[in-house]
Amino acid sequence: xxxxxxxxxxxxxxxxxxxxxxxxxxxxxxxxxxxxxxxxxxxxxxxxxxxxxxxxxxxxxxxxxxxxxxxxxxxxxxxxxxxxxxxxxxxxxxxxxxxxxxxxxxxxxxxxxxxxxxxxxxxxxxxxxxxxxxxxxxxxxxxxxxxxxxxxxxxxxxxxxxxxxxxxxxxxxxxxxxxxxxxxxxxxxxxxxxxxxxxxxxxxxxxxxxxxxxxxxxxxxxxxxxxxxxxxxxxxxxxxxxxxxxxxxxxxxxxxxxxxxxxxxxxxxxxxxxxxxxxxxxxxxxxxxxxxxxxxxxxxxxxxxxxxxxxxxxxxxxxxxxxxxxxxxxxxxxxxxxxxxxxxxx
Amino acid sequence: xxxxxxxxxxxxxxxxxxxxxxxxxxxxxxxxxxxxxxxxxxxxxxxxxxxxxxxxxxxxxxxxxxxxxxxxxxxxxxxxxxxxxxxxxxxxxxxxxxxxxxxxxxxxxxxxxxxxxxxxxxxxxxxxxxxxxxxxxxxxxxxxxxxxxxxxxxxxxxxxxxxxxxxxxxxxxxxxxx
Numbered sequence: 001x002x003x004x005x006x007x008x009x010x011x012x013x014x015x016x017x018x019x020x021x022x023x024x025x026x027x028x029x030x031x032x033x034x035x036x037x038x039x040x041x042x043x044x045x046x047x048x049x050x051x052x053x054x055x056x057x058x059x060x061x062x063x064x065x066x067x068x069x070x071x072x073x074x075x076x077x078x079x080x081x082x083x084x085x086x087x088x089x090x091x092x093x094x095x096x097x098x099x100x101x102x103x104x105x106x107x108x109x110x111x112x113x114x115x116x117x118x119x120x121x122x123x124x125x126x127x128x129x130x131x132x133x134x135x136x137x138x139x140x141x142x143x144x145x146x147x148x149x150x151x152x153x154x155x156x157x158x159x160x161x162x163x164x165x166x167x168x169x170x171x172x173x174x175x176x177x178x179x180x181x182x183x184x185x186x187x188x189x190x191x192x193x194x195x196x197x198x199x200x201x202x203x204x205x206x207x208x209x210x211x212x213x214x215x216x217x218x219x220x221x222x223x224x225x226x227x228x229x230x231x232x233x234x235x236x237x238x239x240x241x242x243x244x245x246x247x248x249x250x251x252x253x254x255x256x257x258x259x260x261x262x263x264x265x266x267x268x269x270x271x272x273x274x275x276x277x278x279x280x281x282x283x284x285x286x287x288x289x290x291x292x293x294x295x296x297x298x299x300x301x302x303x304x305x306x307x308x309x310x311x312x313x314x315x316x317x318x319x320x321x322x323x324x325x326x327x328x329x330x331x332x333x334x335x336x337x338x339x340x341x342x343x344x345x346x
Numbered sequence: 347x348x349x350x351x352x353x354x355x356x357x358x359x360x361x362x363x364x365x366x367x368x369x370x371x372x373x374x375x376x377x378x379x380x381x382x383x384x385x386x387x388x389x390x391x392x393x394x395x396x397x398x399x400x401x402x403x404x405x406x407x408x409x410x411x412x413x414x415x416x417x418x419x420x421x422x423x424x425x426x427x428x429x430x431x432x433x434x435x436x437x438x439x440x441x442x443x444x445x446x447x448x449x450x451x452x453x454x455x456x457x458x459x460x461x462x463x464x465x466x467x468x469x470x471x472x473x474x475x476x477x478x479x480x481x482x483x484x485x486x487x488x489x490x491x492x493x494x495x496x497x498x499x500x501x502x503x504x505x506x507x508x509x510x511x512x513x514x515x516x517x518x519x520x521x522x523x524x
Contacts, residue, residue, distance in 0.1 A: 034441055051387075158411075173422050174415070177408045184402075191433070 006031035007038075007086040015118065016125070016135035017086045024082035026062050030055040035090050037121040041083040049121050057082070085129065087121040091191060094141050100153040106161040106204045110152065112172075112195040116188050123187030147182045151175060161200060161208055168195055268301030286313075349464035352385040375457075382460035383444040389467045390439050396474035397436040400481040404429065407485040416489040424495065428502050432477075435509045439470065442512070445519050453521040462518045466511070473508050480504065 007017050032038045034052040060080040070078050097111030118124050129135045155175045176193040183190040210220045264273040265288055272283035280287055287303045295304050295318050297311035304311055308318055321330045324338035331338055336345055368374050408414045445463055447455040480501050487494040517523040
């Protein structure tokens, strides 16, 4: 009598069910429901993936005749073996959860759900299920946990704590995209990833709160130091009465504003750095300040008042250009010949 | 390939036994309808394969973190919404009903109605191919740019249009069209 083979009574978490009888005879009917696929193996080879419908199977196992011939040939069982593995094509939910660190090394715990479906039944059976009789979401989660943790830890470490809290959608998209290849490799399609909870330590939660309210990170750290100092003092049995009164006011003082950077002036003579307000170089005594429109001597570097023709220190000419006595061209001071007419200038 | 050509192809694949059984009164009608349903399934698989291909190209392009990081919050929503719609329409076509009515049902599903469904499904192939080609163009654009956003919006409209065309199939089977 031909058999009717179908998967009945699948549980919610069942992804795969293997039909237990391998003696499938010629003419047996395989019923595949719309929400399933069935991978058909004959003599150990994957022959086809059946989708919804009634499929009449053709095998070398002819009822009665094969049994008789097998006995005559000395086989202890029918050698024509067939395997049918049913795969559920519905969406499954998996869970994930692990600990990681953000960009600023804040410890972070996360958990959530992911949804997936079997995209390539044959690939999934051959890569993951193998010869197992049944395969559930629990088993698959065990298989996928490593992928998830690795990818999510890596993704979260690229974001700061406030970004992770503020841009959860983008973070989950990044994670989903990063996991895409790992899932397709084993014949699965990752449909969605959703974080259901993200938490950090109370200490970092406080920091996040203050940083979100606009307090500078340095100020948050100073306040934490004050808090810790106060706690340590209260616990210390040997601390003299009044020690807190001595220490705490100092740490409670807001951090002094850093001194503004004072621009320095280089001495034109010896290159010594002098404050901008200095009038003379504190190293060589050369005058530093140049009056508005004044000019530095190109020879000794002395600052000369505006309009001066010669350096008040060394007597060198200060005008940057001179006129050629022959053609009247403007020539750089110090030139020995006119570049225009060749007249000797020295 | 048109719906009729698919049907002829499936008809030609029948074995001798199936052809002989086709002469049995009662069974012939059952088999004729079944042939159309099988042809329709082949057509739908063709549409689904093209749409899955488009979805795969899209997802693969964003598997690169440097590309995915360029998406702003708004663009993330745009991308996710398009992917969800594409997935929905793919599943609707993949899991569509074969077309059946009980013996005493007011609206019958006969060969002519199944032929119409087959024809309607064959017209989806062209639309799915156009979506696939659009996706291939989009993945080459600068993510988050004006041109990219425009192309994404156009593609979303195209996917919605395909979704509406799938509705026509149900209307034919319910006798509301044709």
